[in-house]
Amino acid sequence: MKTTLETIARNTGFSKATISRVLNNKAHLSRISRKTAEIILDEAERCGYTPDLVAKNLRKNKTQTIGLLVPSLANPYFAEIASVIIQDARRYGYITIVADTMEDEENQNSSITTMLSRQVDGIIIVPCGNNPVYLEQTASQCVPIILVDRYYENSSLPYVVTNNFHGGCMAASLLVRNGHKDIVCIQGPPSATTNKRRVDGFRTVMKENGLEDRIQIVGNEFSIQNGYLETKFLLNNETRPTAIFALSNNIGMGVIKAVREAGLRIPEDISLVSFDNYLYLDFLEPAVTRIGQKVDEMGKMAVKLLHRSISGHTEIRTQIELSPEMIMRDSVAPLMRQYPQNGCHPTEQAW
Numbered sequence: 001m002k003t004t005l006e007t008i009a010r011n012t013g014f015s016k017a018t019i020s021r022v023l024n025n026k027a028h029l030s031r032i033s034r035k036t037a038e039i040i041l042d043e044a045e046r047c048g049y050t051p052d053l054v055a056k057n058l059r060k061n062k063t064q065t066i067g068l069l070v071p072s073l074a075n076p077y078f079a080e081i082a083s084v085i086i087q088d089a090r091r092y093g094y095i096t097i098v099a100d101t102m103e104d105e106e107n108q109n110s111s112i113t114t115m116l117s118r119q120v121d122g123i124i125i126v127p128c129g130n131n132p133v134y135l136e137q138t139a140s141q142c143v144p145i146i147l148v149d150r151y152y153e154n155s156s157l158p159y160v161v162t163n164n165f166h167g168g169c170m171a172a173s174l175l176v177r178n179g180h181k182d183i184v185c186i187q188g189p190p191s192a193t194t195n196k197r198r199v200d201g202f203r204t205v206m207k208e209n210g211l212e213d214r215i216q217i218v219g220n221e222f223s224i225q226n227g228y229l230e231t232k233f234l235l236n237n238e239t240r241p242t243a244i245f246a247l248s249n250n251i252g253m254g255v256i257k258a259v260r261e262a263g264l265r266i267p268e269d270i271s272l273v274s275f276d277n278y279l280y281l282d283f284l285e286p287a288v289t290r291i292g293q294k295v296d297e298m299g300k301m302a303v304k305l306l307h308r309s310i311s312g313h314t315e316i317r318t319q320i321e322l323s324p325e326m327i328m329r330d331s332v333a334p335l336m337r338q339y340p341q342n343g344c345h346p347t348e349q350a351w
Contacts (some may be wrong), residue, residue: 097118108128149194182241223254
């Protein structure tokens with residue numbers, strides 16, 4: 001039998017109004033004595049009383065639930081983002097409903113519709129596809145939406161992302177400074193803004209160093225298989241690359257496997273720079289040089305922005321880019337003959 005306010009009132013002799021004030025931490029506002037509050041709290045604990053939060057929040061037009069959509073929970077990067085957001089949302093009193101969109105825009109929109117039917121208070125999403133219209137309509141008519149990791153170009157939707165262009169410049173500049181000319185960029189989904197901006201950074205540095213004719217960009221997803229197969233093809237070419245820029249750690253793992261199967265070594269035969277940062281990369285042989293993202297800050301900022309929008313009933317238009325960081329390890333080596341630079345992107349001066 002469920003314990004209710006009536007049960008506690010019957011067992012303690014206090015009114016339901018008094019009990020409600022105590023259980024809602026408002027005893028001091030009604031001058032309820034500490035002794036009375038202790039009796040009520042002890043009885044509530046003894047009976048195992050839990051408030052009907054759903055009914056309570058519906059009366060306030062709030063359910064204290066938020067939606068979280070990511071492209072692939074099988075990808076450790078997105079799993080890490082989800083973990084940060086779920087934990088931080090709990091600090092604000094939110095339960096998180098998670099959906100895996102499988103990098104598909106139709107799945108994304110249908111998942112949003114399902115979450116709206118469950119009356120979520122807001123949504124955090126790593127978006128996929130190129131069309132922001134459905135999300136913009138949802139944000140203006142239904143619940144606030146915060147984008148994380150990715151964003152839509154020419155959209156006012158708020159977001160928290162990494163400066164991926166800067167990260168692409170950092171990786172390419174490191175390889176060029178080490179004398180590499182034949183650098184291949186293995187990318188993820190071409191439509192993802194994270195991918196496009198990293199590629200843009202890579203292209204910029206290659207062009208500024210007179211290597212425009214040597215630019216090679218291959219691949220189509222942030223997966224181990226993509227990195228593995230593309231590297232297999234590259235190593236079967238008559239002229240193999242001297243360095244690879246993998247646009248995710250999953251891609252990088254595929255690269256490492258293919259290089260080893262070919263009887264080659266990193267960095268002696270091929271240098272490697274990866275994007276994203278995981279501790280396990282330090283335990284590989286060699287430890288992998290990579291461009292790290294501030295995943296913890298990204299997730300927490302997204303939750304904070306969503307909470308502000310929900311609690312303040314105001315539309316948030318904040319758009320934040322966080323700086324990436326170069327994590328130097330052992331997977332990059334200089335060629336015997338250093339290739340001189342002709343200048344890099346101006347932001348490189350801060351690296």
